[in-house]
Amino acid sequence: MRIALLGFGSVGRGIAEAVSEKDLGLSITAVADSRSGIIDADGIDIRDVLERKRTTGLCGTPGITADDVIESGVYDVLVEVTPTNADSANPALGYITRALAAGRHVVTSNKGPIALRYDALMQLAASRNVQLRYEATVCGAIPLIQALEIGLAGNTITALNGVFNGTCNYILTRMTDEGLSYSQALLEARELGYAEADPTYDVKGVDAAIKLVILANSIWGLNASLDDVDITGIDGLTTDALALAEDLNCTIRLIGEIIPEKRILKVSPRVLSKDHSLVVRDTLNAVTVETDMAGEITLIGRGAGSRETASAIIADILFIRDCHVERT
Amino acid sequence: MKLEMKDKPGQLIAALKPISDVEGNIMAIIHQRDPSAAPGDTIDVQIMLDLPGSKLESLVETLTSQGVNVVRIGEERLLIRRSVILIGHIMHTDLTDTVDRIDSSGLAEVAELGMVMPAINEPSSAKITLKSSSLEEIGRAIDLLRSVAREKGLLVIEPLEEYP
Incomplete structure (x- = not known):
């Protein structure tokens, strides 16, 4: 070919x-x-x-x-x-x-x-x-579209949430592990080539929101645009906030979420239990799909590169x- | 609740079964048997349980009908808790007002507040725990907190899922 x-x-x-x-x-x-x-x-x-x-x-x-x-x-x-x-x-x-x-x-x-x-x-x-x-x-690299279209054919997809931006995930991992400030972690991500020179799209949640729009339109035919997504980025996060989450045996991740029935299309930093399957490290991505027949399916893998x-x-x-x- | 029952085999089971029948969750049972008690005396048992308030009345009725005397029902506690993290100028946007607006809503109470203030003019971070008696009310209380935070320019980080 x-x-x-x-x-x-x-x-x-x-x-x-x-x-x-x-x-x-x-x-x-x-x-x-x-x-x-x-x-x-x-x-x-x-x-x-x-x-x-x-x-x-x-x-x-x-x-x-x-x-x-x-x-x-x-x-x-x-x-x-x-x-x-x-x-x-x-x-x-x-x-x-x-x-x-x-x-x-x-x-x-x-x-x-x-x-x-x-x-x-x-x-x-x-x-x-x-x-x-x-x-x-x-x-x-995660075969998400293929899984939804082919692997889960016949299922009704009721909701989906996940970590869609590796840059943000790297920054949050480093802030948690090393107690780095947001700007220190961002600088490190840039030096390692994980963040663009202008990281606005990543850290403000826009990149994750664009991916939600793609999924909303391709899985559910919602005919959504970026304006329909409620977006909060990670640029306002503090190391103290991550430490407070730690006290609850939790951490913070930037989560993209679609629940069509409740008209939820949202990117926001969220508190998750540390053993939650979406709490992945460094630049990894993870997505959980909720379906009527297969139940919950979580895919984890490299989101860029x-x-x-x-x-x-x-x-x-x-x-x-x-x-x-x-x-x- | 504190129960009084006859000291004979099977009585404790008879008291516990109705609790599970109404889907109550038993958290602790305190039962100290008095060695000097004679057969036929009554004994005291304290049970700590989690139960929707609406089912309490029918539970008491069932227990009474089984010959178990309900001596005392402890105060109802607000068992549903939800913690969120706030970031921003939490103190200088009138923290008292923020807490009051939740407390006076009748939906939930602010049960805990832990705050870290790194330096003057830098955003503070706080963990705020609300407690309420129902999932519906705590959800509405979080909605209220979200709108207060928006008004005051605070960032609210909510849990992805319910957790205790």
Whole structure:
């Protein structure tokens, strides 16, 4: 199966490395980053591209753009892993729309388009008889969408809550363990590369809220937007508050919660018993899904990272190949 | 409650069974047998239990009908407790008023308050425990606390689930 890759940052490179190292039966025929691109219908030598990116900062020839890649048509699946823009979702939204309209499958890790235009994109994909998959948008490597769609098919999902942001979880873990102040823990998270230079989206709970919007729209069809989520971040937390929670044999985690029946769509720091299954350490993510038949199911895993995100992307690509393309 | 019953085999079971029948939760039983007691004397048993107030009357009726004398019923205690953490300028936004508004609501009482004040002008953190007699009322009391906190610019960190 032929893949075109839009975005060659850490996630894009993680996918390229996995495709070149593992015998997955996938071939990359086009790559574009923000400044260059390369297209070869016979398949690109990924090691060359990775080496060029490492030495020159470019993956291909300047002037070849993402749009050229999309129009080249030399691919079966467009893998869209450009940075998220939560306000307009562009340019990713445009890339995804054009590829779907041209009858190509799309796999993305980009939260913007899925959070803002889930219904329209799914309708477009259905109308062209192609797949749009987005496992990597929520909880990184955890196969949450797959579990909800396939593993728990037939169940009614009554509620869902979890730890959706690894950066916040790392900061809270460090504040608890070492008694660090919020700003010290944030600084440490930045130094380790767990937090962006501008950590606002993470620490104010917006990143977790975007993931809730994706789940609310894809699982329940709630047609929610970011404005519907009641959001409180962790930036107001004190080390003293964590110590007080400790006195109750509890701790504090940033929890995202959806209870459709009560119209609850909420991200907020919460007090949890230390032995609660959602109390995970460091940058881990965890999600508990409440269902009518299966009861409660909790999934724990890595929510970010180059190879971890590549895992979710590759699983989506192989799912399309094995469950859609080969059947039709 | 303190019970008085005949000192003969099976009496204690006869007193305890009605409690479990009304889904009461027995927390402690204090029963000291007087070695000098003669057969047929009465003995005292103190039982501490957790029971919805609405079921107390029927329990007393059942016990009495079984020949167990209810000597004394202890004061009803507010058994449902919920702790939340507050962060912000808790003292300078009139803590007395915050506590009064919960206490005067009739929904719950502030049972405990622990506060840490790191430095002047820095936000304080407090653990506040409310107690109430029903889940519904404690839920409404937390709603009230949430709205008072919003008004005063305090952050409320609520439990994800109920815990004792």
